[in-house]
Amino acid sequence: MHLCDFNISNLRCISQTSVELDKGINLIIGENGSGKTSFLEGIYLLATGKSFSAVKRRDLIRDGTCRMGVAGVFVSSFGLESKIKLEKSYSETNYTLQGQSVRKTSDVAAKIPILVGNSRAADLLTDSPKARRDLLDRTAFHVKPSFLSIWQELRRALAQRNNVLKSGYSSNQLCYWDKLVSEKSNEMDAYRKEIVDKVNCFLTKSTLKEELGDVSFDYYSGWDTNFPLLQHLTSNRESESRIGYTLYGAHRADLRIRVAGKSGAKRLSKGQLKSVAFESIIALHEYISENGPAKPIFLVDDLSAELDNVKQRRLIGKILRLSGQKVLSSIQPDIMEFLDNEGHKVFHVKQGNIT
Numbered sequence: 001m002h003l004c005d006f007n008i009s010n011l012r013c014i015s016q017t018s019v020e021l022d023k024g025i026n027l028i029i030g031e032n033g034s035g036k037t038s039f040l041e042g043i044y045l046l047a048t049g050k051s052f053s054a055v056k057r058r059d060l061i062r063d064g065t066c067r068m069g070v071a072g073v074f075v076s077s078f079g080l081e082s083k084i085k086l087e088k089s090y091s092e093t094n095y096t097l098q099g100q101s102v103r104k105t106s107d108v109a110a111k112i113p114i115l116v117g118n119s120r121a122a123d124l125l126t127d128s129p130k131a132r133r134d135l136l137d138r139t140a141f142h143v144k145p146s147f148l149s150i151w152q153e154l155r156r157a158l159a160q161r162n163n164v165l166k167s168g169y170s171s172n173q174l175c176y177w178d179k180l181v182s183e184k185s186n187e188m189d190a191y192r193k194e195i196v197d198k199v200n201c202f203l204t205k206s207t208l209k210e211e212l213g214d215v216s217f218d219y220y221s222g223w224d225t226n227f228p229l230l231q232h233l234t235s236n237r238e239s240e241s242r243i244g245y246t247l248y249g250a251h252r253a254d255l256r257i258r259v260a261g262k263s264g265a266k267r268l269s270k271g272q273l274k275s276v277a278f279e280s281i282i283a284l285h286e287y288i289s290e291n292g293p294a295k296p297i298f299l300v301d302d303l304s305a306e307l308d309n310v311k312q313r314r315l316i317g318k319i320l321r322l323s324g325q326k327v328l329s330s331i332q333p334d335i336m337e338f339l340d341n342e343g344h345k346v347f348h349v350k351q352g353n354i355t
Contacts, residue, residue, distance in 0.1 A: 001113060003046070003325065004073045005019075006070075006072040010065040011062065012059075013035045013062065014038050014042070021345065023325055026344065026345050027330065027347065028328065029333055029348050030349030031350070034349040037301050039327075040301050044299060046086055047084075047108070047109065047114045048105060048114065052118070060088060067088065067089045069085065072084060082112075109141065110142070116281075117277070117298070117300045118299075119302050119305050119306075124277050133251075133253055135284070142288050143195075143287070150191075153184050154181065154185060154250060161174065162246055165246070166244040171237075178234055181233060185249040186229060186250075213260030214258075217255045217257055218255070218258050232247075271311070275307065275315070289324060297324060301328075302330065
C-alpha cells in the first residue's frame with residue numbers, strides 16, 4: 001500500500017500543495033516550523049480520519065481560512081486505487097472513500113496500515129495504557145480480518161453491561177453481557193498476545209541489548225488469568241455496580257516494559273525510551289508486512305531529537321531497509337547520504353511551501 005497523489009489545502013501553515021510521492025522513500029527537508037510535521041499529519045489524517053497530535057479541529061485549519069482539506073490516492077500492491085478525501089470546517093467533517101461518505105473512520109483505517117514514529121514516541125511507553133492498547137489493536141486490524149468486528153462487539157457489550165450496572169443490575173441481564181464480554185475479551189487477548197510475542201522476539205535480536213541488556217514487554221490481559229474472566233465478572237458485580245463500570249476485561253489490558261529483568265519505563269532516559277519505542281514500532285511494521293495483506297506506510301518525524309548520531313544512524317538504516325512506503329522529515333539535509341541513487345524523492349519545505 002502506498003500514497004501516490006497527495007493534496008493539501010489550508011492545513012496549519014500549508015496553504016496549498018500537490019505532490020506525487022514515491023512508493024518507496026520520501027524525505028521532507030526543512031527548518032523547524034516550516035510545515036514538515038503538518039505534511040506528515042496530513043497523510044495520517046487522510047488514512048485514519050484523525051490527527052496524531054490530538055488537537056482541536058480549529059488548530060488544524062490555517063489562520064484566516066474556515067476549512068482545511070486533504071485528498072489523495074492510495075494504491076494497493078495489486079494496483080487497486082482508493083480515492084480518499086477529508087475536509088474539516090469549524091463545525092463539520094466530510095470524509096469520503098471513492099466518493100461515498102465514510103460512516104466510521106475505523107472502516108478506512110482498517111484498510112490502510114500506517115505507523116507513526118515522532119517526538120512523542122517515548123511517551124507511548126509512559127502514557128496511559130490506552131495508547132499502548134490502541135497501538136496493538138491498530139496492528140491487529142491489519143493482520144486479522146475478524147479483529148475489527150470483535151473489537152466493535154466488545155465495545156458494544158461493555159457499554160450495555162455498564163448501563164445495566166448503573167441502573168441497578170439484574171442478574172439475568174448481566175449473565176448475557178458477562179458471557180459476551182468474556183468471549184470477546186478472550187478473542188482479543190489471543191490476538192494481542194501473538195503481537196507482543198512477535199515484538200519481544202524482534203527485541204531480543206536488536207542492538208538495544210548492547211546498551212540496556214534484555215528488553216521485553218510484559219503483557220497484562222486486563223484480569224488475573226489464573227482465573228477465568230467470567231469468574232471475575234460474576235464475582236465482582238456488587239463492587240462494579242457501585243462505581244458503574246466494568247473493571248475486568250480486554251479494555252483494561254496493558255503493556256509494561258522490562259529492562260534487564262526489572263520494570264523499565266521510569267529507569268530509562270528520554271532518549272533510551274525513544275530508541276525502545278522506535279525499535280518496537282519497527283517490529284510492528286515487520287509483523288504487519290509479514291502477516292497482513294498490505295505493507296504499512298511509515299511516517300517518521302524528526303528522528304534526531306534526543307538521539308545521538310550513532311543511534312540516529314542505526315535507526316534510520318533500519319527504517320530505510322523496511323519494505324513499503326516511508327515518509328521521513330528532517331531538519332538535516334545530510335540524511336540524504338543514506339539514500340541510493342534510485343527509489344526515492346526529496347521535498348523541501350519552507351514557510352509552508354513544498355517543492
